[in-house]
Amino acid sequence: MTNNSEKAETMDNIVSLAKRRGFVFPGSDIYGGLKGTWDLGPLGVALNNRIKSEWWKMFVDGREDMYGLDSSILMNEKVWEASGHTGAGFADPLIEDMKTGERFRADHLLKDNGIEAEGLSAAEMDVLITDNALKSPAGNQLSKVKDFNLMFETQVGAEGKYKSYLRPETAQGIFVNFKNVVDTMSPKLPFGIAQIGKAFRNEIAPREWLFRVREFEQMEIEYFVQEENWESEYEKMLVDLRAWHRHLGLSDDNIREYEVPENDLAHYSKRTIDFEYNFPGKGFDELAGFAYRTDHDLKSHEEASGVKMRYTPVEGAPFIPHVLEPSFGIGRALTAVLCEAYTEDEMGGDVRTYLKLPNHLAPYRVAVSPLLKNKPQLVEKARSVFTTLKAEFGNVAWDDNGNVGKRYRRQDEIGTPYCIVIDFETLGEEDESLKDTVTVRDRDTGKQQRVAIAELTAYLK
Ligand code: GAP
Numbered sequence: 001m002t003n004n005s006e007k008a009e010t011m012d013n014i015v016s017l018a019k020r021r022g023f024v025f026p027g028s029d030i031y032g033g034l035k036g037t038w039d040l041g042p043l044g045v046a047l048n049n050r051i052k053s054e055w056w057k058m059f060v061d062g063r064e065d066m067y068g069l070d071s072s073i074l075m076n077e078k079v080w081e082a083s084g085h086t087g088a089g090f091a092d093p094l095i096e097d098m099k100t101g102e103r104f105r106a107d108h109l110l111k112d113n114g115i116e117a118e119g120l121s122a123a124e125m126d127v128l129i130t131d132n133a134l135k136s137p138a139g140n141q142l143s144k145v146k147d148f149n150l151m152f153e154t155q156v157g158a159e160g161k162y163k164s165y166l167r168p169e170t171a172q173g174i175f176v177n178f179k180n181v182v183d184t185m186s187p188k189l190p191f192g193i194a195q196i197g198k199a200f201r202n203e204i205a206p207r208e209w210l211f212r213v214r215e216f217e218q219m220e221i222e223y224f225v226q227e228e229n230w231e232s233e234y235e236k237m238l239v240d241l242r243a244w245h246r247h248l249g250l251s252d253d254n255i256r257e258y259e260v261p262e263n264d265l266a267h268y269s270k271r272t273i274d275f276e277y278n279f280p281g282k283g284f285d286e287l288a289g290f291a292y293r294t295d296h297d298l299k300s301h302e303e304a305s306g307v308k309m310r311y312t313p314v315e316g317a318p319f320i321p322h323v324l325e326p327s328f329g330i331g332r333a334l335t336a337v338l339c340e341a342y343t344e345d346e347m348g349g350d351v352r353t354y355l356k357l358p359n360h361l362a363p364y365r366v367a368v369s370p371l372l373k374n375k376p377q378l379v380e381k382a383r384s385v386f387t388t389l390k391a392e393f394g395n396v397a398w399d400d401n402g403n404v405g406k407r408y409r410r411q412d413e414i415g416t417p418y419c420i421v422i423d424f425e426t427l428g429e430e431d432e433s434l435k436d437t438v439t440v441r442d443r444d445t446g447k448q449q450r451v452a453i454a455e456l457t458a459y460l461k
Contacts, residue, residue, distance in 0.1 A: 010281065011280045017342070052219065055244070059244075066191065067181055071170070074156065075173065096143040105205050118264045122145040129142060151200075171327070177193070190233055191223070198215060210331035224322070268297065274286045290327070293322075293323045368385055368386040368419075416443060436454070440459065
């Protein structure tokens with residue numbers, strides 16, 4: 001890839017491949033969609049689940065200091081008052097086209113006009129917009145900038161007496177369960193609580209496919225530490241976060257660590273490093289965040305609920321621990337994985353597109369095919385290989401559509417690392433020594449190898 005328009009075209013190609021091959025569909029598609037929502041198709045959910053299970057393996061099952069949690073999306077509204085989310089800290093600057101009623105983010109509008117607005121208040125943005133005589137993209141007069149809270153509000157129960165919100169981050173479910181986990185698991189500090197789940201934000205301008213949406217999934221950890229150790233623990237966790245991004249197959253060249261300037265930190269953070277990915281056509285932008293949240297949340301919940309949110313050390317008085325928070329958006333991880341894997345090359349004189357996914361993330365580990373689908377002996381043998389591998393691995397595809405060349409192209413496009421073909425040699429009709437061997441084709445090189453059926457499971461492992 002050499003220039004920006006080629007990179008933008010690459011992103012368009014990825015989005016179109018994702019729809020065509022069953023990774024990602026627009027939400028509510030048959031009704032014209034619902035902005036900021038996307039549905040995962042059969043292959044998308046497979047990839048998404050793999051990202052989640054690899055993350056859980058690395059950060060929860062693979063460690064002794066991490067505890068899992070699955071808390072409710074709906075929580076008492078007091079949670080969001082205590083955390084600060086009902087206030088201005090969780091609002092975006094909204095501005096409206098006075099003629100069309102279209103709404104935008106004022107900071108984005110300023111940025112699109114070459115004016116940096118990071119960390120500015122609504123009033124400060126107003127001044128900049130007036131001073132620079134900015135108009136809406138349609139050339140119309142603009143409203144005043146106002147703070148727009150991003151939480152989706154809802155009523156609980158038939159009487160509508162209680163207000164609640166769809167959680168805008170999974171983190172608060174962890175904080176409100178801090179005491180439950182400490183009381184039941186007796187963890188030793190430092191320790192973390194990890195959670196994967198949906199989060200919702202009423203984004204003013206959802207955009208760029210899965211990048212900024214209104215309903216998404218997060219994988220979050222609250223890692224509790226002693227205040228005096230936060231910096232050394234932060235450094236240790238950084239090493240693990242780098243390892244995670246490599247495990248996703250993302251190359252170091254496409255990952256950048258961005259130290260968020262003080263005036264742009266979230267309302268709860270003293271230090272944040274964003275892991276940014278170099279998205280084609282967009283450039284580096286946030287993939288995941290790593291914040292030092294101090295004792296802001298536990299302290300706020302203790303004050304608001306009257307329940308002590310303390311850790312009792314072996315010696316000394318109970319205290320409120322400080323917290324480090326790695327937070328990952330799965331949609332952005334999935335996008336980065338697809339962008340990194342998307343490859344075009346030439347094979348057999350044709351341009352081919354394939355997803356060079358790491359084997360541990362590919363939706364299918366392997367596809368099994370009979371060379372011809374109208375030869376019962378080939379189909380029978382292929383079904384038997386398929387059944388054995390399916391029982392062993394689960395994510396095995398049966399593919400007998402079109403000719404073998406077409407099957408290879410299709411499996412390449414969805415990132416299947418290996419294709420197995422059962423042919424006449426497998427039946428031993430031409431050469432007895434090849435009986436019960438199959439062709440295994442490698443996705444990346446296109447090279448084929450004969451492997452004995454009895455060795456296939458070990459070979460694929
Ligand atoms: N608990 C901390 C927290 O939620 P955040 O930076 O607001 O921090 C964390 O979000 C991650 O969640 C982001 O790095 C991003 O990957 C993802 N994310 C946030 N808002 C998103 C949105 N509207 N659409 C898709 N992903 C989003």
